[in-house]
Amino acid sequence: MKEISCKLLVLGAGPGGYVCAIRAGQLGVNTVIVEKEKAGGTCLNVGCIPSKALIHAAEEFHKLRAAASGRSPLGLSLDAPAIDLKRTVAWKDGIVGRLNSGVTGLLKKAGVKAVLGEARFVDGKTVDVETETGVQRIRAEAIVIATGSAPVELPDLPFADSVISSTEALSLKEVPQTLAVIGGGYIGLELGTAFAKLGSKVTVLEAMDRILPQYDAELSRPVMKRLGDLGIEVFTRTAAKRLTADRSGLLAEENGRPFEVPAEKVLVTVGRRPVVEGWGLEEIDLDRSGRFIRIDDQCRTSMRGVYAIGDVTGEPMLAHRAMAQGEMVAEIIAGQKRSWDKRCIPAACFTDPEIVSAGHSPEEARAAGIEIRIGQFPFQANGRAMTTLAEDGFIRIVARADNHLVLGVQAIGHHVSELSATFALAIEMGARLEDIAGTIHAHPTQSEAFQEAALKGLGHALHI
């Protein structure tokens, strides 16, 4: 058996793992990273990036269809648009491929040794990797577990043939005539919306009493409306049972009332689970926090020298959280003093319209006993939004009533994901409403609504 030793071993080259390895390499730490598939993890290969590519393609196609139907308020028209999904997917795969090699190149540049294969813990300092050329044993002073998460499977609807997860949905060769989406969370709604725009008849089944349960009703309302406009049927308090006998549809039950949903494909997006099996976790017996690996504010697990980052450590399962954790852990291993002190982890949801949330919601702030004031500004009153047919939605700022410190920002609207940076920056910098109100926001941009929301919070919005 071949054996190598290093200071840091990273298990998994997703956004958490590869960032950790690159940063460690920059700091001169002798680092090895193990990945069984392609660099970039869920995010790059079967998550954020390909889904955004598909969502964009779907949106463009939908615009063409709208123009072809003579409904374009811009006065555009054309004849019979068509989509060749195989080419769309190939374009998306091209982007993914470029990013794959980009990450591989960055790792190499940082002096990180990459090992391809499946890793398995031997003990807290030792891992065996099954590579194409045999078992490679790696000894490390510190190990970072960054194994990520995988889609949750329903027992009665296992992933096979027409029952697919988000991964398969991003690589379909043809647009399905009918698509049933089980789970009204952001992944299901993002993909369901995209397929509706590509021409599928989409039905969404949600077990809870409303979709996007992590957002308040005011925030999710424009999404609900848009789903209706796109002809997507949404059933809440509805349980998906099993495929029909001829496998052409899905049996569901709404409040005890059984009904059938036509479904050439059934997309199951009922959540993601941490990947905690298959790599010898039982050998080292780490403490858990629910299904996740328990970590402290330095991402240390219950075993000395073993760290965990990313989706395997819990919610929110977001790439940028994993990246920040990975960077921090690399610096800790390099001997720097660090601990998790982020004030907010912004989240963007690429539904139509997009939703962004950074910091605390009004509900959370009130639950903490804080007196708040809220400033909200609608895009209806924003010139730039009008000129891009993007009048849906609003920006809402939650601030302390006493000193106007910004506690959270929520927004819904077209392209608001790009505003997430300014929201997060305001919170991390400890901005007050006056700071945002006193910053000149370029005209004409949607970002003006942020300044106006702050002014509204102070009681003197100008454009409403």
Place this chain on the structure above:
Amino acid sequence: MGEFILKMPDVGEGVAEAELVEWHVKPGDPVREDMVLAAVMTDKATVEIPSPVSGKVLWLGAEIGDTVAVKAPLVRIETAGADGEPAPDSVPEALAEAVLEEPVAVSAPPTAKAPPKPEKAEPRPAPAPREAPEIAMKPLASPAVRLRAKESGVDLRQVTGTGPAGRITHEDLDLFTSRGAEPLPAQIGLVRKTAVEEVKIAGLRRRIAEKMSLSTSRIPHITYVEEVDVTALEDLRATMNRDRKPDQPKLTVLPFLMRALVRTVAEQPGVNAIFDDHAGIIHRHAAVHIGIATQTPAGLTVPVVRHAEARRIWDCAAELNRLAEAARTGTATRDELIGSTITISSLGALGGIASTPVINHPEVAIVGVNKIAIRPVWDGTQFVPRKIMNLSSSFDHRVVDGWDAATFVQRLKTLLETPALIFVEG
């Protein structure tokens, strides 16, 4: 569930607002009818606000030190009955009378007055779920400041932020680290302390502060110190105390001084006066209302012995005792705390040898009594032990010349050294 809004009661005498000096409850607390909720303070007197209903406190309308207008909402109480039980406005008037008869000092320990919490208190609202309370706890600083603090081992919770909303700036961090915040090694035993306690100046303390600033900034003081041989006075006092009737109070030096003052100001009315410097008028009062500076647990107050000119010495002593007790227990009424025309300040055994009393604005004179001590006095052939007491008196030099001040004190000295003169008719 109903909701009762308790408004700031009308505390009378044309008072439009009062300062909130004490809360006896906080939101979530169960309250019973008549349980004291808060104490407010008008010009001088402190007034307790009892709850007119039973229920649970939902909201407090002011913070300690806030000035609250009469009729402004003060407390919101969730009551068990239907909505709108008693008419919110009907209660305060009745309340105002009740409280004025029996005002209570700021310092009255709240636990002594408040009945014990009802056993079957309504359950408090469950603590907020989630980890949300953290929102308020984290020190406010930009990521760059947090990183620097982490690297230099500074706990930002110890650093005072000077930026907007208390944000900790790079400069705050520099200042903190340059001060050498690390504690000295433990074996030395002595540790540097950096804590600063913030005490809000509210209630009586704020009145005192305002009054002292007013007096010393507006009145040019002249202070005159003279020694008085009180041997004869002390002999007389001892005799009178020995022979007093059971219903007569024990005499201190003060009643003698008060009676001597009455006689002196009759000859020098310019000293027993109120100077209205806006109008440029001195009000020379025929009545002698003597303020007695009195230390109470909450601070300095000045109860007033009214019409000392019409009181015999025993009466002066009795009134003095009654007022001092009322001031100390906080039961003095507003009327008993205003209207003096001249003031005596005495610290008794703590009197020292001389002091610089601050005039009780807008009066023009104050007489400070220093400690009595036995001193050797040359009587022409030998040193004899005599009881000597100094008087340190301040005058408003705008309206009392040095000559008049000296004459006034010398006359007092004569009376006190030959106390029979105090009692001589005519």
